[in-house]
Amino acid sequence: MAEKKNTSIACTVNNCSYHAQTENYCTLSKIQVGTHESDPTKVECTDCQSFKYKM
């Protein structure tokens, strides 16, 4: 089942239910990016807050 990929949102997190699976893209039209840090300084400080675990 090929979900429609959004080529503007590249993503390699394939255990997310919104991942296109066959290719490294998100299928959402828009995502929310945020941080879990009070003073983010590195890429590791940022998160895709639209992530949803694929069961």
Ligand code: SF4
């Ligand atoms: S919602 Fe976020 S983590 Fe999930 S596929 Fe889209 S960009 Fe990746």
